[in-house]
Amino acid sequence: MALALAACGGGESAAPAPGQATDDANGAAEGPSEVSGEFDWRRYEGETIRMVANQHPWQEAIQPLVGEFTELTGIEVEFEALPEAQFRQRVQVEMTSGSEDLDVFMTNVQNEGATFAANDWYADLRAFAEDEAITSEEYDFDDLSPGVLDGHSFGETLTGIPIQLETQMLFYRTDIFEEHGVEVPQTMEDLEAVAAEIDDPEGTRAFTARGRAAASVTQISTYLFNFGGAWTTDDGQAAFASPEGVEAFDFYGRMVREYGPPGAVNNSWEEALPLFQQGEVAMYTDASTFLPQIIDEETSQVADTVGFAKMPAGPGGEFQTFNGWALGISAFTQKANPAWYFVQWATSPEMVERLTAEGIAGARQSIDFGETYPEDWVTAFTESLGDARAQLPAVQPVAEVRDAIGQAVVESISGGEVEPAVEAAAQSFDSIVASGPAPTDD
């Protein structure tokens, strides 16, 4: 028995290539532990890492495959999957207490990234990916969309490798477009012209999008950027009350109010998506993730007559936006390198391809979507990914500023005075951010 224990302990310390690798003396893994030599999948044989996941299609798809990772590397994975609310709480609590037990976790960077990064809870993954001793040649880091990686970075720190992504898209009805002889809108101006042309107040309305305050904020982002606005200045002050920003809010509100079904101010995607599925509206801008629900004939009456396109460009440029989940490594882990092996395996070109076949779109630009995805959806998605921007402002109190910004969206949709509403939202934004937790290190 004593022998077995000794052997076990010896195995663990011997695993990182004798004489070459030691974990950081202080344990905190801001970056990878230093190792040299050839990349070797079995370098950390015998280690055990712990992964905490949100219950999510990605988790459902990858959890059964974790055995393959253990087979490849000899690293055991304790995989925990929790419902979203509990998941967030668990990660939060472990991070707050500086727990060394958590190695890898799922993270929705646009939501908690600013807070976690300000507290230095993320290890910087770029350092791992660029270290040839611990990253396989086949990993092809540059294939990950640079815009998306940018959206996952705070300062110099790359907080996560994206595992599932959605971009904002325009869903439209091909039959109605054909009937009216209109083309897919390329610009915001086109979008309104097409809406005016095809709108039928007694029948199918032309357009809808989310109107419920906080839920609409991710959705208005592309409009804001393409009209030439931005959420914040470089130093984190609200920047969306610029003339361009006001125009974007005004446009979004007008589109939803004038060309869509009434009552949109209470609609999130839960209400807006069914309107499109039931053929009540002809155009709808929302997350690419809804593809399965839209092309499923059981849930959608428009499954055969739907087209997909990138978000139209505007006077301020042509930007696309994304949101999504990533894998992060805890800054407190003692097993940063084995943890990186897991992240590397889960986001490798091969794994992303396999998951894509199951309907989970990753962040690699080289993805081959196969035949289950409609061609125009794939085009819109992949073209968007290249330089996609994050949808939410990178501030810590995200939930609170979303509520504040949402007020301006609601005001605009309701036909109120847009400019004062947007200005008031910007003011609340600044005061919320100012009174929020200061990004300190202690």
Place this chain on the structure above:
Amino acid sequence: MTSSGTTTPPATADRAPAPAPRGSARSRLAAWVDRNIVAVFITPAVVFIAVMMVFPVGFTLYMSLHDWVGAAGAAPEFIGLDNFRRAFTEDPRFWAAARRTFAFTAMAVAVETVLGVAIAVLFNREFMGKGLLRTIFLFPMIATPVAIALVWRLMYQPTLGVLNQLLEFLRLPPSLWVADTSLVLPALALVDIWEWTPLITLITLAGLSVLPEEPFEAAAIDGASRWQTFWKITLPMLRPVIIVAVTFRLIDALKTFDIIFVITQGGPGFASETLNLYVYSTSFQYQNLGYAASLLVVFFAIVVGSAVLLLKFRRADDAA
């Protein structure tokens, strides 16, 4: 406690020696219980109240004096009354929410009281099918609030909801209902009225059934009209009961959460955000625990203050 302290010892002195001073464990326990009879009886209740009520309230008070953001991973920082200053001087959202809380409560409770009493008087008479009708009338109160709210949410839906179809049938223009910022509070109050009028009716009915006969007989002999009888006799005699019913409703209406959360989540925008919903966002979504606690303390004061005022009104009336 002091009075029990002075009365118990003699009793103990009388009884304790009786069951064998060095008897079995059981008898010693009995003796001990006997000696401490007051403590034994009240301890469970005191412990229960301490754990379930005093601690949470005390902890809320403690938090209300601290700056504590759950997400930031920092310890609570003592800031005195700064949270309250912020609420009263810097937070328009708090004031707006407080106004809406009062507006919603006033609308709902006023209509519930008038309707509830009227229906109680009606049910106090004899007519065919009264029992059945009375039972049906109590249904809204028994149903699950969240389920009720979901049904109303569907009915209010502007495109597919039954209420706009009804308006259309009556050749009236459709309404946005809860999607209209100026209509949303009355529309939500309507749901509350539908759900809780029966409570006022129920309490008032109980009050009606114990009223003495004599004043009514006297009034009849004096030739009072029905309206006079109701206004000058029934209502004044019922007043204490009605005020109790209104107090119950007032406290509950101020604290309404379920129907508002399910139907509008405080929207459109903040148009139906009451204090309770604001505190919910502040604590559970923004993780601003210290500030939320201070809002709760203010909210608690408002609820208690309103109830006390109302009960004072009842006593003043009794005295008159």
